[in-house]
Amino acid sequence: MIKLVLTDMDNTLIPFGAERVSPRAMDAIRELRAAGVEFGPATGRDTQELMRFFGGDDSAFQTGILSNGKKIYVDGELRRKSLIDNAALQRLSDYVRGFEHCFVTAYPLANDQTNPAWCIATTEADAAPYAERFKFACTLADAVPEDELIAATVACPLGQDVLEKIKAGGMEACPEFDLVQPVDAWCDVVPRGLNKGTALPMLLDAMGISQDEVVFFGDAENDLALMGALENSVAVANATPAAAAAARYHIGRCDEDSVAAALEEIACATREGRTPRFML
Incomplete structure (x- = not known):
């Protein structure tokens, strides 16, 4: 059963250059959490940028991997911080x-x-x-x-x-x-050696879940390490060739709100006790 959904931001959850996550995606995140599945970003972006993307709603990134693994948050608590030399x-x-x-x-x-x-x-x-x-x-x-x-x-x-x-x-x-x-x-x-994938074990340990209970959506080079660390990795249709090859599952394009649709399906599948259709 899926307990955590992580997603990259740019060109995955939100088209690069867009000011806000779509209303559909915001509703899907709420629906997902109401079904008992935690949600968080796994992104190169930091908190001030996420505040803009989520329209000031910081509940959407209380848990997650930020700044390409340099920050790890669990329930609003900063569990790790790594600085640039x-x-x-x-x-x-x-x-x-x-x-x-x-x-x-x-x-x-x-x-x-x-x-x-x-x-x-x-x-x-x-x-x-x-x-x-x-x-x-x-x-x-x-x-x-x-x-x-x-x-x-x-x-x-x-x-x-x-x-x-x-x-x-x-x-x-x-x-x-x-x-x-x-x-x-x-x-x-x-x-060197720090990325979204190396941040994952600390996040899983803090949440008390295993990697097979996590789904991750991504599209680019900085997503490859996390895709390699998770069996439930998903690429959007606009992903780079390397990211598409690394992912186990594939959905539509970012600019078609395909991640939002996948979140809706995960929420529905969780309530019904089944596997999401895009993972069959």
Whole structure:
């Protein structure tokens, strides 16, 4: 029996660039919980961004894996927090700045609804499109600040081939990090070996459930580790080829509210004591 549903956000539960989770999805989350199944995000996003996505309803992310595994919440309690190494991030920034118009962005642990971020060693012209696209408040900085950092990213407008070169070279220059790509022209920077999948055991232990009682929906590279850790992994139809291949089950597209439909089916199946149809 399913006891927990985890879902990626961008291009899985919500189309990338959308301001809010759909009303249907919000209703499906409530229906799921009413049926006795817990719900939570497993995402690269942090709390202030989730507040925007869920329209200020923080009940939707009391439990979950945030910031690509750097934060784990259970019933509203932060059970784990992992920070970005500032010195290593400076080395990564020094490497990335060798590629024209590419740059590193650093996000402070102490954040708010404006989603503040430092754009390192770049220009306002290069940073502004990303600040608009990813909805953060950009402050230009010559170097990585000394503040505690919960997240970092790499922006690259030069195409996938160049981004792949930055990912490979950046991880070689900075073995403290993995660089994983959730969407085009953008990489998340995470501590080496830390991801959504490695966060799972702590979450399961805290909730007292097993991995076969969890369903996860995803679409991209930063979902692969969690898909590999769970037998009930589900890819949306717009998933990358790697994510589609890693998933055991498949549903429709994100922009068709397919995850919402799947949540409705899980709730119905739970009440009726059967397996959800998309998992048959």
